[in-house]
Amino acid sequence: MNKVDESLLHEVLDQDVRKADAYNIRKNGKGIERKSNPNIEIVPKEDGTGLDVYVKENTLFGIIHIPVIITESGLTDVVYNDFHVGKNANVIIVAGCGIHNGKHKDSRHDGIHRFYLEEKAKVNYVEKHYGEGEGTGKKELNPVTEITLEKNAYLSMNTTQIKGVDTTLRVTKAKLKEGSTLIINEKILTTGTQQAKTDFVVTLDGEGASTHVTSRSVAEESSYQEFTSNVIGNKKCYAHVECDAIIKDRGSVKAIPEIYAKDVDANLIHEAAIGKIAGQQLMKLMSLGLSEKEAEETIIKGFLK
């Protein structure tokens, strides 16, 4: 681990990876450090394509870090991480990918994370994407998240991608059984000519299942974002999808909402709003002494908080 590696880790995790109860650090396609404990076991897949993380039932307050760093220009890294969370367990999983591309070749990471939460299991999943480097090579991240929630399980997923990543396609698919809950909060800021597409498909199969998907995004300069969500209610269930986007300069955002109720008691809501920063908001902050630029930065920082 050199200074660039440590700095990338810090950007992705905001905390010391080695203080977690269990962790695995993957660098340039290979696991370089790993720790398990009696309740949380991290096992590399036999073919080297990823990990299986096993959380024993009734494990409380475990913290798991699964960061990926890529510093080799021209590398395409595909990884499959499967999380098996036992009954009544309650853990925090922090994942993310930091790319430093200092050269001209494109670097790419496709992380496929699959979550299997057993009955009443609870997971807070945090994921951060970060790209840096003075090279002309592109930084591409394509995360796929597949979620299966058993009866009364709960998963909250917070994802953040602020600048730095040239191309992203995020796909999230979830199947929710009886009484389970899925909360998704997504924050994206694109700039330059960056492109980010997110695609959510949530199927509410069980009675009393619920989901709340919130996407807040800012598209600056000539960047482009696309938000697609598809929520299907098969039983008595509740879903609320919110897509809020601020566009600046020549930025553009497309929101494609789809909700499909297949049960008379399915209550599905979709809200989408795209627009520039409201003039009234700028005026209020300027009346408190902020310059127009400072006011704009404050509004965006709050929006993506």
Next chain:
Amino acid sequence: MLELQDISFKRDGKHILDHVSFKFDAEKFYVITGPNGSGKSTLAKIIMGIEQPDSGKILLNGKDITHKKIDERAKLGIGFAFQQPVQFKGITVYDLLKIASKKEIGTKEACQLLSKVGLCAGEYLDREINSSLSGGELKRIEIASVMAKNPSVSIFDEPEAGIDLWSFRSLIDVFKQMESYAKGITIVISHQERILAIADQIIWMDQGKVKQVGSKNAMMHQILTSEKACPKGVMTCE
């Protein structure tokens, strides 16, 4: 001192402000009143720089600020509470008070500010300034943000608009307190008799002009007996 010299503002062929001149003295509490469309709010916005006059000058302590931007006027000591408080996504009450104070105020100081406007501070500091707050709560937070800024000219555009009777009662107390300790110029745009009753000076506007100025004692009776729901007079509106 704040001085308006011959301010005019015309939109869609209508004189919203028609050659308005007035001097606001320091340490006085002014209430600007008058019928809807008389130009009160426009006058307040012109002082803050939200609107630009077509002609005329604005002087703050002798300095011409007519062409200064909103933030420049704010830095010179003008504060403005919006008639319809602005809502934000992700910005909390505490964030706004810190921005207004221009420093890292502690929670104790922020709580004191909120207490002054009758809010139980602990419950509000981390709340986002959005539609989850009631009209009365948003209004009080708006007023607290101006108090946190501690400007030498404080402008409140119809603080009573859109709030319920209970919130209005405590709002009156806020302004009474403000009148008793405020050092600078306070300007409140209002239709409410109980706010007029706090004023050192009442400015009565009509059709874009200052119709009359005087102490509350001299003006109150005159204003209250002249105002009618119907411009032609209640008796003729049947």
